[in-house]
Amino acid sequence: MSDGASYPYETRLNVLWPSATDRVSTGSGQLACGSADLPPELTEARRLSLHCYLPKEVASRESRTAMVRTALAFLALGAAPCGRAAAQDVPLVIEHVAVIDVIAGRAQPDMTVEIRGTTIAALSAGRRARAPRHARVIDGSGEYLIPGLWDMHVHVSWPPGAARVVLPVMVANGILGARDMHGTLDAIVALKRAVARGSPIGPRLFVAGPALDGPNSYLPAARVLRTADEAREAVRQLKAGGVDFIKVYSSLPKDVYFAVATEAKSEGIPFVGHVPYAVTAAEASDAGQRSMEHLTEVDVGTSSEEVKIKAEEIEAMVQKHGYIPDAHRLRATYDSVKAVTLFERFRRNETWQVPTLIVLYQPGHLLPGGSPTNDSLDVYIPNALRQYWHSVPAEVAASIGALYPIHAGLVGRINRAGVPILAGTDCPNPYIYPGFSLHDELSLLVHAGLTPAEALRTATINPPRFLGLTDSLGSLATGKVADLVLLDGNPLEDIANTKRIRAVIQGGRLLDRIALDGLLARAKALAAADGK
Numbered sequence: 294m295s296d297g298a299s300y301p302y303e304t305r306l307n308v309l310w311p312s313a314t315d316r317v318s319t320g321s322g323q324l325a326c327g328s329a330d331l332p333p334e335l336t337e338a339r340r341l342s343l344h345c346y347l348p349k350e351v352a353s354r355e356s357r358t359a360m361v362r363t364a365l366a367f368l369a370l371g372a373a374p375c376g377r378a379a380a381q382d383v384p385l386v387i388e389h390v391a392v393i394d395v396i397a398g399r400a401q402p403d404m405t406v407e408i409r410g411t412t413i414a415a416l417s418a419g420r421r422a423r424a425p426r427h428a429r430v431i432d433g434s435g436e437y438l439i440p441g442l443w444d445m446h447v448h449v450s451w452p453p454g455a456a457r458v459v460l461p462v463m464v465a466n467g468i469l470g471a472r473d474m475h476g477t478l479d480a481i482v483a484l485k486r487a488v489a490r491g492s493p494i495g496p497r498l499f500v501a502g503p504a505l506d507g508p509n510s511y512l513p514a515a516r517v518l519r520t521a522d523e524a525r526e527a528v529r530q531l532k533a534g535g536v537d538f539i540k541v542y543s544s545l546p547k548d549v550y551f552a553v554a555t556e557a558k559s560e561g562i563p564f565v566g567h568v569p570y571a572v573t574a575a576e577a578s579d580a581g582q583r584s585m586e587h588l589t590e591v592d593v594g595t596s597s598e599e600v601k602i603k604a605e606e607i608e609a610m611v612q613k614h615g616y617i618p619d620a621h622r623l624r625a626t627y628d629s630v631k632a633v634t635l636f637e638r639f640r641r642n643e644t645w646q647v648p649t650l651i652v653l654y655q656p657g658h659l660l661p662g663g664s665p666t667n668d669s670l671d672v673y674i675p676n677a678l679r680q681y682w683h684s685v686p687a688e689v690a691a692s693i694g695a696l697y698p699i700h701a702g703l704v705g706r707i708n709r710a711g712v713p714i715l716a717g718t719d720c721p722n723p724y725i726y727p728g729f730s731l732h733d734e735l736s737l738l739v740h741a742g743l744t745p746a747e748a749l750r751t752a753t754i755n756p757p758r759f760l761g762l763t764d765s766l767g768s769l770a771t772g773k774v775a776d777l778v779l780l781d782g783n784p785l786e787d788i789a790n791t792k793r794i795r796a797v798i799q800g801g802r803l804l805d806r807i808a809l810d811g812l813l814a815r816a817k818a819l820a821a822a823d824g825k
Contacts, residue, residue, distance in 0.1 A: 384409050385775075385803055386424040390433025392416065392769050393785065395440060395753045398746030400785060406438060408775045411801040416771055429803070436795060437783050439749070440768055441469030441496075441776030443756035444731045446586055446647050446717025449484070449498070450476040452677055456484055458819045459720070459727040460495030461812040462673050464804070466728030467778035467794050470756055470766070471496045472717070474540055474566070474586070477514055478502040482535040494799075494812070499537040499760060504566060505553055506542035511613045515542060521552035528556040528564075537760075540566040541582070543589070544610050547571040554580040570606035570616065573599070578638050584645040584715065584759070587652065588700050592623055595632040595703065620695035632703075636710035645759055647717040648704050650697065650737040655724040656685070657694020670726045673816055675823035682723040690723070705742030714738070715759060716752035732792045745788040752791075775801040 385408040392404040407415040407425065424430050444463065449456045450473065463471065473481055485498040505527055506515035516531075518524045528539055539557050541550060541564055550569050557564040563583040568574050568590035575594060577585065585591060593602045602618055609616040639646065659665055671679055708714060716738065718730045731752065738748040757767030765774050777798040782790030797804045804812075 384414070384425045384428040385431070385798070385801070386428045387431045387433045387436075387438065387779070388424070390779070391437045391783070393437055393439045393749070393783075395746070395750055395768055398744070398750075398785065400437065400783060404438075406433075406769065406777075408798065408801050411774060413769060413771055413773050413775050416769060431779075431796075431803075433779065435781075437780045437790070438769065439467075439778050439780060439784060439791070440753040440766070441778055441797075441799070442467045442731060442752045442791065443470040443472075443496075443716065444468050444718055444720070444728075444752070445472045445584075445715040445756055445759070446474050446649055447471050447720045447727075448475055449473050449495075449720075449727075450481050451721070452675065453480075455675055455678065455721070456495070457493055458673060458675060458816045460488065460493055462726075462816045463496050463728040463731075464494055464797060464799065465794075465809045465812040465816075466731065467791065467797055468728055468731055469496045469776040469778075469797070469799055471498055472537075472756075473498055473500045474719075475501060475504045475512075475514070478531065478534050478536070485535075500535075501538055501540035501565070502531050502534060502536040504540040504542040505545060507544040507546050507549060507569075507610075509544045509610050509613050510542065511544070511615060512542055518545065518549050518553075521548055524549045524552035525556040528553055528560055528562070532560050532562050536562075538562060538583070539564040541569060543567045543569055543615065544613075545569040545571065550577075551580060554582070557581075570603065570610045573603070575635055575638055578635075578642045578644040581642070582644060584647055586647045586717070587649050587719070588646065588703055591635070591646070591707075592696070592699060592703060593618060594635050595628060596623055596626040597628040597631070598622070598626045599631075617689075617692045617696070620692075620699050623696075623699050632706060633710070636707055636712055639707070639712040640710055643713065645713045645715055645755075646704075646707055647715045648700060648738070648741075649717050649719045649734070650700060650704065650741065651730050651734045652719040652722045652725055653693055653697035653700055654733075654737055655694075655722075655730075656690035657697050659690060659694075659724070665724045670729055673726060673729075673813075673820055674721070675820050677823060678721055685723050701737070701741040704738065708741075708743050708747065713755060713758070714743075714747075714751045715755055716748075732789070735788045735791060739788045745785050748788050749784055749791070 387406045389403050390406060392401040392406065394401055403418065405417050406413060407428070449459050449471065481500045481502060485500050487493065488495040488498055503514055503516040504512060505518055505524070506512050508517055508519050510517050516527055518527055531539055539553060539562060541553055545553070547569070550572050553564060558581055565582065565584040566586055568577045568582070568585055572590070573594055574585065574590040577590070593599050596602060606616045638644070655665060704714070716731060716734050718725050718734050720727050720730060735748045735752060738751060739745055754763070754767040757763045766776060769777070775798050778794060779796040779798070780790055781793035781795050784790045794809065795806055797809060
């Protein structure tokens with residue numbers, strides 16, 4: 294029997310929505326975890342209600358007050374609270390604010406930022422600045438201005454309709470850019486274009502469409518490839534269909550994986566995703582894989598028993614299972630020489646890492662019975678999804694959670710080696726909350742050894758660097774898009790200050806605290822309406 298455990302979940306980190314026949318293989322036997330064991334809401338992907346409403350009968354003064362505040366918040370958002378914020382009709386000026394230079398990692402005090410239309414028109418020292426006539430002026434004294442945040446690993450289109458809840462909550466948390474890592478092609482491309490047009494409100498999206506996987510795939514909605522010819526055709530079709538990159542997945546055969554890599558290079562489109570079981574992390578880096586998600590196979594690649602573990606992974610793949618390596622085994626077989634060599638290869642090849650530490654941390658910090666230590670954010674989760682979270686077997690959660698300290702240690706070493714890192718959450722994995730969990734991920738990156746400035750870069754300037762968009766996004770400079778977040782605290786002193794959001798400016802449009810609270814209130818109502 295192997296030292297790892299194989300599970301019918303999306304390769305040890307991502308949510309798999311199981312079929313009725315799926316079972317979990319563990320050292321003590323098998324545990325059913327398919328849709329036959331789950332509520333009906335999960336076996337039939339029910340669309341969320343898109344109606345925002347409040348109860349007809351209000352039983353308490355607190356409820357009446359909440360209703361009034363919600364109504365006022367909706368009014369503050371204007372006639373179409375679901376739409377993307379339009380640019381200001383008049384110049385917007387923020388005076389006496391500390392501008393965070395994310396590249397240099399320092400605060401520039403007493404600055405004035407002028408925004409016209411969708412872009413930053415001017416940055417100047419406070420005393421020399423003069424606001425234009427008829428401008429809307431905000432006193433930024435004691436405040437800190439950062440570029441808009443990014444979540445570089447999300448799944449916003451599952452369950453169907455969930456985007457109406459997820460996207461505005463992300464904006465309310467200062468997330469103005471995101472990378473969607475798996476979804477039905479037509480649906481996710483249509484959602485990307487709808488958000489760009491302004492409805493629904495949400496971060497700018499970069500999308501993969503369906504992940505490419507092999508004939509032993511256990512990933513729902515994956516595009517299954519059996520031959521190199523099918524791989525080349527899939528890359529061409531996905532590019533023509535409007536995706537921004539190609540995602541590869543864990544069960545791709547080796548020859549098919551390299552066919553994807555070659556065709557992606559020929560078509561000029563990056564490929565990202567999991568390192569397949571049949572491929573090593575070193576091979577994937579040399580093949581040009583642009584980003585690796587969740588440190589999949591990076592952890593195995595630093596083990597002196599990599600060859601044995603890879604064989605066990607392939608055996609699990611044949612059974613259409615995911616594989617979770619044993620944390621104690623990884624710790625005992627860690628090879629520092631292999632690690633240094635691998636990380637130098639990543640640095641040389643510019644192979645980006647997206648650790649998604651939060652998706653390991655959360656399962657390891659559940660209360661008895663499977664609830665998180667703080668479930669107050671459950672109000673933003675549709676009921677069907679929340680029930681799925683509670684259905685995850687305790688053995689799976691424990692195995693995933695045990696990997697957290699292993700991966701946290703790897704993140705610190707990877708960062709010190711100069712390997713580029715992107716912040717991502719893998720929402721909506723169990724207890725990964727849209728928007729909110731990105732701030733927790735930044736804190737975990739700091740705990741893993743990054744400075745607050747380095748962690749902030751993973752969610753601000755690094756995503757545009759990865760995407761080739763630094764001419765317009767990622768930092769505060771004249772001529773760049775005004776995607777900004779105004780904070781009540783300095784994130785360079787304490788990364789948790791990214792949570793203290795006073796206002797968000799999306800494409801030049803100000804969403805103040807009242808407007809942001811309105812987005813959150815509406816998301817709560819939509820989540821509560823699920824299943825009713």
